[in-house]
Amino acid sequence: MTEGELHTLGLGEAEERTYEALLKERAAGAEELARLLGLPRERLDLLLGRLVEHGLALPAVGDGLPHPAAPAAAIRTLIHRRQAELHLRSAELERLRMTADQLAGRLMSGSPSAPECGIEVVTGPRAIGERAEYLLASAEREVAILDRPPYVKGPRGDDSSRTPGLDIEALLDRGVEVRTVLDRDGLASPGRMRSVTVLVEQGLRARVATAVPTKLIAVDRRITLLPPTDAADPRATALVVGDALLRNALMPLFETVWDRATPLGGTGGACAALPKAQKELLGLLAAGLKDEAIARRLGVHVHTARRRISSLLETLGAETRFQAGAQATLRGWLD
DSSP: OOHHHHHHTTOOHHHHHHHHHHHTTOOSSHHHHHHHHTOOHHHHHHHHHHHHHTTSEEOOOTTSOOEEOOHHHHHHHHHHHHHHHHHHHHHHHHHHHHTHHHHHHHTTTSOSOOTTTTEEEEESHHHHHHHHHHHHHTOSSEEEEEEOSSOOOOTTOOOOSSSTTOOHHHHHHTTOEEEEEEEGGGGGSTTHHHHHHHHHHTTOEEEEESSOOOOEEEETTTEEEEOOSOTTOTTOEEEEEOOHHHHHHHHHHHHHHHHHSEETTTHHHHHHTSOHHHHHHHHHHHTTOOHHHHHHHHTSOHHHHHHHHHHHHHHHTOSSHHHHHHHHHHTTOOO
16 A cells, blocks of 8 residues: 555554554653654654544553554544545535536527536537547646446447547557546446556556446546436536536545545455465454564464565565555455
């Protein structure tokens, strides 16, 4: 797990280091812990307070240090908080969709856009596909996509099982960074996984999620297209959002879905490929056990346990045991 992913869960690098130190019982008191971490006492107190606030530790008793929560339980608490935020943003997006008819009525005067409200309504699959192509052609830095079925045929009439107007390969060839979250059900379309895999090899950053909340195409964080949910309706409307307030609500929605999604190519499969002994060790780390306790559970010397822990961290691409436990919990590897 990367530092960015931990930050998404509300935990920065300094908080993680402090939490790791609490797990390892490296200090008898706050003064000693501050020296070990090379932090001023005031800074340490703030970090400890944040750990308690985020459910990663229980409040200190007397002059002692806060007691760290087991990583698996702590990460689940953070995930539940992020899920609640995602539900809230999804509800906000649904309210936005409910205003589409009202906006359409205001825009029937023939004007292609509504600068005063920052929203354009596009009607019909062909027009939506053409608008998507136009927006993507203007992309300079990055494109973010939430992709889920049902799909709309592109302006050329092709049934390509994809969001309309998306030529990902052309974007990648121009050096535009493209991130997409694919709905798991959408990958069941014939040839879908194969075509996505080819794009990933060309530089597409793709993740997979269950029940992607909406379709969304965001270009350079300045303009967002919300394709219609009902792809079969020729009167379906899409919203092109350029208003800063709405844009600032939609991009956080994408980032939340992105952070919860699984990188395409198999973190789940990676766990399945772990030997049974490493899976057992992963569970012990996530439970917050100390090295000595892990060694006793495995029936080995503590030095052997530490070597196995180091090997597991290397296998998972994690720098710390907390990252390994957090990664396993986020990906659903642990019950």
